[in-house]
Amino acid sequence: MSKWESVIGLEIHAQLSTKSKIFSASSTLYGKDPNKQASYVDLGMPGTLPVLNKSVIKKAIQFGLAINAKIANKSIFARKNYFYPDLPKNYQISQLDSPIVEGGYIEIKDSNNQNKKINITRAHLEEDAGKSIHSNENNCTYIDLNRAGTPLLEIVSEPEIANSKEAVSYMKKIHNLVTYLDICDGNMQEGSFRCDANVSVRKIGDKNLGTRTELKNINSFKFVEKAINYEIQRQIDLLEDGKNIIQETRLYDENKDSTKSMRSKEEANDYRYFPDPDLLPIEIEEKYIMEIKNSLPELPEIKFEYYKSNYNFSEDQINIILSDIYITNFIDQAISLSKIEPKRVVNYFMSLIYSKLNKEKLKLHKSELKVEIFCLLLELIENKKITKNNFKNIIDSIWNKKNGVNEIIKSYTTDSEEDNDSVDGLIHKVISQNTKQVEEYKSGKTKIVGFFVGRVLKDAKGADPTSIKNKIIKILESV
Amino acid sequence: MDIYKKSITELSELLQKKELSSLEMTKYFLERINAYDSKLNSFISVNEDFALEQAKFADNLLSRKNENSLLAGIPIAHKDLFSTKGILTTCGSKMLESYHPPFDATVVNRLTKVGMVCIGKTNMDEFAMGSSNESSYFGPVKNPWNLTKVPGGSSGGSASAVAARLAPIATGSDTGGSIRQPASFCGLTGLKPTYGSVSRYGMIAYASSLDQGGPIAKSAEDCALLFNEMKGYDSNDPTSNYKIKEEKIKLSLKKENVKNITIGIPKEYFSDNLDSKISDILNVSIETFKKLGFNFREVSLPNHNYTIPAYYIIASAEASSNLSRYDGIKFGYRCDKPKNLEDLYLKTRKEGFGKEVKKRIMIGAYALSSGYYDEYYMRALKIRRIIKDNFMKAFENIDFLFAPTCPTTAFDIGEKTSDAVAMYLSDIYTTPVNLAGLPAVSIPIGFSDKMPVGMQIIGNYFSEEDILNIAHLYQIETDWHEKIPEEFNCE
Numbered sequence: 001m002s003k004w005e006s007v008i009g010l011e012i013h014a015q016l017s018t019k020s021k022i023f024s025a026s027s028t029l030y031g032k033d034p035n036k037q038a039s040y041v042d043l044g045m046p047g048t049l050p051v052l053n054k055s056v057i058k059k060a061i062q063f064g065l066a067i068n069a070k071i072a073n074k075s076i077f078a079r080k081n082y083f084y085p086d087l088p089k090n091y092q093i094s095q096l097d098s099p100i101v102e103g104g105y106i107e108i109k110d111s112n113n114q115n116k117k118i119n120i121t122r123a124h125l126e127e128d129a130g131k132s133i134h135s136n137e138n139n140c141t142y143i144d145l146n147r148a149g150t151p152l153l154e155i156v157s158e159p160e161i162a163n164s165k166e167a168v169s170y171m172k173k174i175h176n177l178v179t180y181l182d183i184c185d186g187n188m189q190e191g192s193f194r195c196d197a198n199v200s201v202r203k204i205g206d207k208n209l210g211t212r213t214e215l216k217n218i219n220s221f222k223f224v225e226k227a228i229n230y231e232i233q234r235q236i237d238l239l240e241d242g243k244n245i246i247q248e249t250r251l252y253d254e255n256k257d258s259t260k261s262m263r264s265k266e267e268a269n270d271y272r273y274f275p276d277p278d279l280l281p282i283e284i285e286e287k288y289i290m291e292i293k294n295s296l297p298e299l300p301e302i303k304f305e306y307y308k309s310n311y312n313f314s315e316d317q318i319n320i321i322l323s324d325i326y327i328t329n330f331i332d333q334a335i336s337l338s339k340i341e342p343k344r345v346v347n348y349f350m351s352l353i354y355s356k357l358n359k360e361k362l363k364l365h366k367s368e369l370k371v372e373i374f375c376l377l378l379e380l381i382e383n384k385k386i387t388k389n390n391f392k393n394i395i396d397s398i399w400n401k402k403n404g405v406n407e408i409i410k411s412y413t414t415d416s417e418e419d420n421d422s423v424d425g426l427i428h429k430v431i432s433q434n435t436k437q438v439e440e441y442k443s444g445k446t447k448i449v450g451f452f453v454g455r456v457l458k459d460a461k462g463a464d465p466t467s468i469k470n471k472i473i474k475i476l477e478s479v
Numbered sequence: 480m481d482i483y484k485k486s487i488t489e490l491s492e493l494l495q496k497k498e499l500s501s502l503e504m505t506k507y508f509l510e511r512i513n514a515y516d517s518k519l520n521s522f523i524s525v526n527e528d529f530a531l532e533q534a535k536f537a538d539n540l541l542s543r544k545n546e547n548s549l550l551a552g553i554p555i556a557h558k559d560l561f562s563t564k565g566i567l568t569t570c571g572s573k574m575l576e577s578y579h580p581p582f583d584a585t586v587v588n589r590l591t592k593v594g595m596v597c598i599g600k601t602n603m604d605e606f607a608m609g610s611s612n613e614s615s616y617f618g619p620v621k622n623p624w625n626l627t628k629v630p631g632g633s634s635g636g637s638a639s640a641v642a643a644r645l646a647p648i649a650t651g652s653d654t655g656g657s658i659r660q661p662a663s664f665c666g667l668t669g670l671k672p673t674y675g676s677v678s679r680y681g682m683i684a685y686a687s688s689l690d691q692g693g694p695i696a697k698s699a700e701d702c703a704l705l706f707n708e709m710k711g712y713d714s715n716d717p718t719s720n721y722k723i724k725e726e727k728i729k730l731s732l733k734k735e736n737v738k739n740i741t742i743g744i745p746k747e748y749f750s751d752n753l754d755s756k757i758s759d760i761l762n763v764s765i766e767t768f769k770k771l772g773f774n775f776r777e778v779s780l781p782n783h784n785y786t787i788p789a790y791y792i793i794a795s796a797e798a799s800s801n802l803s804r805y806d807g808i809k810f811g812y813r814c815d816k817p818k819n820l821e822d823l824y825l826k827t828r829k830e831g832f833g834k835e836v837k838k839r840i841m842i843g844a845y846a847l848s849s850g851y852y853d854e855y856y857m858r859a860l861k862i863r864r865i866i867k868d869n870f871m872k873a874f875e876n877i878d879f880l881f882a883p884t885c886p887t888t889a890f891d892i893g894e895k896t897s898d899a900v901a902m903y904l905s906d907i908y909t910t911p912v913n914l915a916g917l918p919a920v921s922i923p924i925g926f927s928d929k930m931p932v933g934m935q936i937i938g939n940y941f942s943e944e945d946i947l948n949i950a951h952l953y954q955i956e957t958d959w960h961e962k963i964p965e966e967f968n969c970e
Binding site for chain 2: 048090
């Protein structure tokens with residue numbers, strides 16, 4: 001048994017998903033040509049001034065409310081002064097004394113699978129720096145300021161995380177929350193979600209914290225775990241050899257799986273923080289906070305329990321559903337629209353849709369697939385009018401926008417297996433066989449719905465025309 | 480026709496009645512600059528082609544539209560810290576010796592739109608840091624009233640140019656007195672508006688919480704005309720105040736309406752620092768106001784002695800951060816052959832900034848550094864609050880304050896360059912107004928040893944209309960504002 005225990009605190013940087021930057025009108029899109037998204041303000045040209053993008057305030061409040069934190073009625077932007085070529089003004093606009101979010105917590109599972117509360121010290125708004133790209137080829141450093149001024153929410157935890165597993169669990173929980181709230185796209189490869197870890201070790205039973213080191217800019221769950229494990233072992237080795245830990249900033253090298261010193265505390269900058277005189281304090285009314293509170297989606301924890309006890313979804317399934325607010329909403333709508341039992345709806349979704357999303361790295365909300373179509377297709381499968389393979393082909397076609405949804409479905413539906421007993425089946429058949437009339441309806445000739453009702457009634461004598469009409473309209477509206 | 484003597488209203492009349500085109504008027508003032516500015520050094524750059532282009536645009540405007548601004552076609556000189564698109568903007572520094580901004584400052588944009596013609600960019604203390612215009616990389620400016628004396632600073636070039644009638648009017652900026660002090664030294668009228676009423680966008684920053692653009696002119700009337708077009712809410716400036724009145728200022732105050740106005744005389748401002756001759760002239764001018772019917776009352780503005788230290792800590796702290804962007808990487812001066820990144824920073828800033836700027840960056844960085852922040856910066860902010868509160872208390876009993884603009888008249892070039900504290904003390908009556916964010920106008924009220932003396936009228940927030948009206952009423956009664964330095968009082 002080791003006589004050492006580790007103490008970890010995380011600082012997570014979540015890029016807030018806004019169209020424009022936090023203090024300028026430039027776009028925040030990732031991957032454009034270098035410096036194509038840097039305005040005079042982003043460049044720090046003489047005389048330019050920052051103008052706050054108010055949407056970041058709402059997103060920060062959403063996060064704060066979701067972790068039961070206090071939202072500051074008055075919070076202040078401060079300048080953090082240090083020189084670096086990809087920091088155009090040579091100061092970063094951040095928050096020090098009065099962050100917008102203070103306190104709060106989230107719950108994770110510890111190593112015994114028990115709930116553990118991790119307190120969050122604060123979350124504050126700041127601007128991101130640009131990027132320096134060092135080239136060994138011609139001994140040059142290139143600067144790309146596209147990222148300069150992208151809004152960040154820095155989420156600082158208390159040093160209450162016991163080991164790398166808990167750290168990953170905490171990070172995943174925050175990742176899940178910010179993507180679920182749709183305030184951050186969570187893309188770790190593009191750096192939209194990254195973290196610094198403060199790591200120290202002490203003898204078990206010690207009350208005081210040991211000297212800590214800070215691991216900078218880790219951008220994957222796997223590396224967080226590895227970097228922390230390496231760093232804990234490095235510190236224990238040093239202490240067992242009777243040596244001291246130096247308070248310093250270290251960088252994790254994923255290729256060597258080790259950390260190396262960047263700078264020690266003695267070399268650390270004195271950031272000379274002071275309130276930014278260009279920006280007035282952010283004042284937030286209680287009423288506005290309440291408004292956001294009331295429009296906040298049901299939080300993942302609550303939904304988790306609901307799915308489990310009501311629908312008996314597996315935990316893996318629930319985690320997937322709750323990993324993206326668009327998937328959550330999609331499933332909720334599908335459950336309420338479809339006559340098929342929820343568990344089967346989710347099974348279909350996982351095997352037919354999610355596997356595709358996962359395999360091809362797609363985003364559900366960026367596809368043309370509407371919930372209504374998904375439900376219609378499920379019914380077609382259940383009624384054996386299409387095979388699962390065809391379903392997949394149809395989804396692929398919809399994704400690639402090859403044809404109108406109706407034509408796609410029609411081309412995969414086989415008439416011979418038509419189930420004439422089902423009125424729904426009849427409706428779908430009539431709709432899919434009369435694409436011309438569907439187009440007419442779409443172009444505004446809504447009276448043509450009578451044509452469809454007539455056709456259905458011809459084969460379904462005695463059925464309720466009003467309910468048929470409503471069903472037809474619903475389908476026609478969704479295609 | 481003695482065009483150089485004419486007020487903005489008179490010049491405007493010539494243009495509107497087509498007795499003179501803007502092109503002719505612009506050429507006239509460009510010729511005056513050519514003839515006289517070698518004595519004064521009040522301009523850093525004069526772009527004749529650009530000015531003539533703008534004049535043609537103005538003439539076009541004047542011929543097409545009937546309802547033009549009174550400022551359409553009038554030449555103006557901009558202090559060289561207002562960004563002018565494609566036109567050299569140096570801020571008086573080697574650091575920006577060849578900087579051509581890619582955009583116009585909001586102020587420049589507004590004035591260009593109404594048809595004003597930029598005839599040149601005026602000399603100034605480097606990054607607006609100075610009270611004598613001696614810290615300019617482009618050399619000191621001379622005072623038209625006596626070429627061995629300073630014109631004041633930091634808007635010394637603008638003041639010198641207008642005083643010598645090389646430009647009918649000019650823009651300036653006032654962080655600690657930089658409009659009012661040179662106006663006072665050169666016998667002009669200068670308005671420092673309420674903080675937030677003139678956009679700072681594109682005005683190169685010295686101390687963001689204090690900087691404010693404003694007019695330097697021959698009279699309160701001219702000031703009002705220019706201020707009318709400079710002021711206004713600007714969404715590009717987050718400190719721009721949405722309370723700014725949209726309506727244009729009118730100078731309509733009549734003698735019969737002044738009997739309800741009470742002016743406060745702060746006793747601390749008339750103490751030992753003040754030159755006794757200036758004190759006498761102030762008293763004569765107060766008598767004139769009394770005769771006009773104004774009421775006077777002595778008031779107290781305590782803690783006056785802390786103003787200068789508080790001002791220099793706050794302004795320097797902000798400057799130390801604002802000027803960090805001049806690093807040789809993106810724009811402006813870059814040193815030759817740096818060894819590495821740190822060397823690039825050090826050499827660029829060592830060579831690109833002058834002595835006064837470096838001094839203030841060091842003071843500011845020191846005041847903000849860990850361990851000193853509370854002792855210096857926070858205390859300075861507390862003093863700032865106290866000074867503001869003192870003004871607010873005074874305004875409970877009086878309507879406006881009169882105060883000297885400067886403790887002395889213009890001093891000799893070189894006289895105070897070696898004594899920083901003596902130089903800083905020349906701002907003692909102007910800085911409190913900046914710390915509180917109030918408006919104030921400095922008007923000429925006489926001469927001491929042949930050098931002009933100025934007096935400030937300080938008002939509550941957004942009272943520009945009132946203080947300009949009071950100044951205007953005085954200028955109807957007196958002719959100090961019409962005096963022209965002899966050497967430049969000819970065609």
